[in-house]
Amino acid sequence: MDAGADATATSKRTQAAEPVIELRNFVKHYGDVEAVRGIDLVVNKGEVFGFLGPNGAGKTTAIRTMLDFIRRTDGDVKVLGLDSHDDTKVIRQRIGYLPGEFGLYEGLKVREFLLYLLDVRGVPENEKRMLELAEYFDLELDRKIREMSKGNRQKVGLIQAFMHDPELVILDEPTSGLDPLIQQKFYKMISEEKENGRTVFLSSHVLAEVEHICDRVAIISEGKLILVERIDVLKEKVGKVLSVTFNEHVPREELELPSIEDLKGDGRTYTMKVRGDIDEVVKRVAAHSVQSMTVETYSLEELFLELYNHTDDPGGDA
Amino acid sequence: MRLGDLTGLHIFWMTIRESWKGYVVFLIVMILIYGGATAAYPSFMESVQRELPKAEGIEMSWEDEAAGIANLSWDPVEGAVNYTVLRSETGFNLGNLIGWIGNGSGNMSDMMAYQGRSTFLQVPVVDNITVSYMTLIHMANGNVTSTGIVVDVGLKGENAFNDMMSDPTFAGFGGGRVVDFNDVRGFVVFEVGSYFGVVTAVYIAFLAVGVVARDVERKSMDLILSMPVTRRRFLSERTLAVAVMSFLALLAIGLVMMFAIRGIDDSIPAWDVVSTFVGGFPLMLVIIAWSAVLSVVFNEVKVAMGASFVLVLLAYILNFASFITPDWEWLGTVTPYGYYNFADFIFGEWDAWGDMAILIGLFAVLMAVAMYLFDRKELPT
Numbered sequence: 038m039d040a041g042a043d044a045t046a047t048s049k050r051t052q053a054a055e056p057v058i059e060l061r062n063f064v065k066h067y068g069d070v071e072a073v074r075g076i077d078l079v080v081n082k083g084e085v086f087g088f089l090g091p092n093g094a095g096k097t098t099a100i101r102t103m104l105d106f107i108r109r110t111d112g113d114v115k116v117l118g119l120d121s122h123d124d125t126k127v128i129r130q131r132i133g134y135l136p137g138e139f140g141l142y143e144g145l146k147v148r149e150f151l152l153y154l155l156d157v158r159g160v161p162e163n164e165k166r167m168l169e170l171a172e173y174f175d176l177e178l179d180r181k182i183r184e185m186s187k188g189n190r191q192k193v194g195l196i197q198a199f200m201h202d203p204e205l206v207i208l209d210e211p212t213s214g215l216d217p218l219i220q221q222k223f224y225k226m227i228s229e230e231k232e233n234g235r236t237v238f239l240s241s242h243v244l245a246e247v248e249h250i251c252d253r254v255a256i257i258s259e260g261k262l263i264l265v266e267r268i269d270v271l272k273e274k275v276g277k278v279l280s281v282t283f284n285e286h287v288p289r290e291e292l293e294l295p296s297i298e299d300l301k302g303d304g305r306t307y308t309m310k311v312r313g314d315i316d317e318v319v320k321r322v323a324a325h326s327v328q329s330m331t332v333e334t335y336s337l338e339e340l341f342l343e344l345y346n347h348t349d350d351p352g353g354d355a
Numbered sequence: 356m357r358l359g360d361l362t363g364l365h366i367f368w369m370t371i372r373e374s375w376k377g378y379v380v381f382l383i384v385m386i387l388i389y390g391g392a393t394a395a396y397p398s399f400m401e402s403v404q405r406e407l408p409k410a411e412g413i414e415m416s417w418e419d420e421a422a423g424i425a426n427l428s429w430d431p432v433e434g435a436v437n438y439t440v441l442r443s444e445t446g447f448n449l450g451n452l453i454g455w456i457g458n459g460s461g462n463m464s465d466m467m468a469y470q471g472r473s474t475f476l477q478v479p480v481v482d483n484i485t486v487s488y489m490t491l492i493h494m495a496n497g498n499v500t501s502t503g504i505v506v507d508v509g510l511k512g513e514n515a516f517n518d519m520m521s522d523p524t525f526a527g528f529g530g531g532r533v534v535d536f537n538d539v540r541g542f543v544v545f546e547v548g549s550y551f552g553v554v555t556a557v558y559i560a561f562l563a564v565g566v567v568a569r570d571v572e573r574k575s576m577d578l579i580l581s582m583p584v585t586r587r588r589f590l591s592e593r594t595l596a597v598a599v600m601s602f603l604a605l606l607a608i609g610l611v612m613m614f615a616i617r618g619i620d621d622s623i624p625a626w627d628v629v630s631t632f633v634g635g636f637p638l639m640l641v642i643i644a645w646s647a648v649l650s651v652v653f654n655e656v657k658v659a660m661g662a663s664f665v666l667v668l669l670a671y672i673l674n675f676a677s678f679i680t681p682d683w684e685w686l687g688t689v690t691p692y693g694y695y696n697f698a699d700f701i702f703g704e705w706d707a708w709g710d711m712a713i714l715i716g717l718f719a720v721l722m723a724v725a726m727y728l729f730d731r732k733e734l735p736t
Contacts, residue, residue: 097736101577101734104580104581106576106734107733107734108731125585126583126584126585129581129582129583129584132581136574136577136578136581137736139574139575139577139578140573140575141575141578142369142575143573153369154578154582156360157365157582157583157584158583159583194578
């Protein structure tokens with residue numbers, strides 16, 4: 038898969054769009070360790086963008102560079118059209134951020150802590166919005182932080198990321214520790230935020246969640262971008278899994294078509310991956326008496342695994 | 356209305372908000388220790404009160420202790436017609452005495468303190484000078500005796516603390532001066548001033564090493580710095596909070612000590628006492644600043660704290676050593692403690708504005724270093 042070409046194509050498609058995050062040949066080294074090895078990425082205004090990759094792939098490094106917590110070794114990193122280092126204060130004024138792992142001020146009550154953050158941001162008038170979000174996430178504001186569970190702490194993190202109505206929200210593993218009900222509420226909120234024109238950039242290990250809420254996704258591995266694609270295109274591109282049981286014996290050779298991969302079966306029951314045109318495959322199957330047939334979309338998880346099985350030669354320069 | 360709204364210094368107020376409980380405990384403990392030590396002065400002095408020497412047949416009592424005049428009296432001796440009291444600061448030489456006694460006059464008239472029939476004499480008592488007195492008894496039969504009526508009058512050996520303070524090894528306790536325990540300020544210099552600079556500094560360092568490292572350690576730094584605040588503002592407000600807490604602690608201790616000391620001796624100017632403690636502020640600023648540097652360099656509070664404590668102790672020891680011998684005097688120039696003299700303040704003799712300027716300058720330099728390093732620091736995850 039040529040991630041560089043994908044990125045370029047995407048860029049062309051969204052030419053009229055306003056870039057909110059731009060990484061150009063972004064390189065980050067920690068001493069001799071090459072954490073990020075030259076990535077190009079553009080996220081446009083109004084997108085919900087998923088950033089996927091295993092631990093140590095470079096996701097958090099990229100995010101923390103955007104926020105100027107660490108400094109790039111080479112390349113350009115722009116957020117909201119501004120340089121991530123030179124204009125960091127202005128950028129932070131306009132973004133919301135949820136770190137992947139964070140600590141709170143244990144001795145404070147939730148309300149005190151969130152009001153403090155609003156004060157530091159200089160938007161104490163957003164207290165009403167903070168209260169709305171706390172109610173939405175069912176968060177008790179008058180509890181001491183030290184008495185709170187991981188899930189509730191995560192709610193605090195989410196609320197502080199959104200309570201000042203930022204233009205761009207950067208979320209690192211946003212649903213970590215949240216129970217399924219709150220996760221659903223979070224997905225719903227992201228949809229609403231998207232409708233309001235908010236840009237959301239999120240990194241996640243939960244592929245189903247990315248699949249569920251993101252417009253586009255980038256996959257990073259070992260510091261290199263190996264794929265940038267729209268979720269719907271990606272699903273189409275990666276194909277489907279077809280399972281079929283015949284009423285008669287069907288020779289394997291009958292099913293060996295160019296669009297079929299990984300064909301497994303015993304003569305009556307077969308499973309196969311279908312990439313590209315499924316019409317030809319269905320017609321070939323229909324030439325025989327069929328007892329049952331199911332078609333499943335490839336999950337991102339499976340795609341993820343497949344990509345990582347080929348990271349030695351990702352096929353793109355990203 | 357929150358305090359931060361009035362000043363805009365939200366990080367400053369939050370730093371105080373987070374530290375106030377421990378801070379109040381520290382203040383109470385310090386006030387109890389320092390004030391308590393001072394309040395103990397009268398009973399301490401009573402316990403080490405100068406005791407006049409005693410010898411068989413001799414009585415001594417104070418005529419006027421403050422003026423250093425004692426009454427020396429001895430039991431009348433039956434058959435005595437006259438008494439001669441000899442005085443010597445170097446002790447009595449037996450040979451000379453025999454000669455003196457032998458011819459009844461000799462050439463020792465300069466030693467004679469009294470001659471007559473009285474058995475009573477007023478003698479001066481001077482600190483650290485021992486004077487020996489001998490009474491010779493002239494009997495009716497012409498004999499002269501001195502049995503049992505030799506006494507050394509003085510304070511050597513009678514006030515162990517004053518003696519100890521005159522030893523150069525202990526000069527550091529008095530900031531280079533021999534402190535006099537007969538003055539409550541001398542007592543406070545030894546009992547409070549000798550460790551005040553270290554104990555206070557250790558607590559201030561404890562607060563200051565957290566200015567950056569505490570947020571890094573508890574992983575709240577990313578969250579706070581994702582707010583629209585520069586690293587410099589963050590460090591400045593946090594450091595300012597520690598500096599203000601430090602100043603208020605010194606002022607509170609100074610006021611308590613002012614009441615405690617003047618309760619014992621109200622002739623001591625109030626400002627001399629208050630300024631003694633408040634005058635330690637520039638030194639505390641230096642300790643705050645080097646702790647801030649360590650807080651930026653190290654990501655763990657404990658490590659930064661350990662390093663800062665070692666520096667405090669080292670700086671204190673260097674200053675102490677600088678008073679022991681003139682050869683080591685230069686050590687006082689390389690430690691910030693050398694630029695703050697507790698004793699000079701309390702005795703109203705401080706005018707070292709240059710020293711204060713050096714400490715403030717050092718604070719500014721160290722803070723600039725802390726800012727520079729923090730600006731360039733790659734924040735750990």
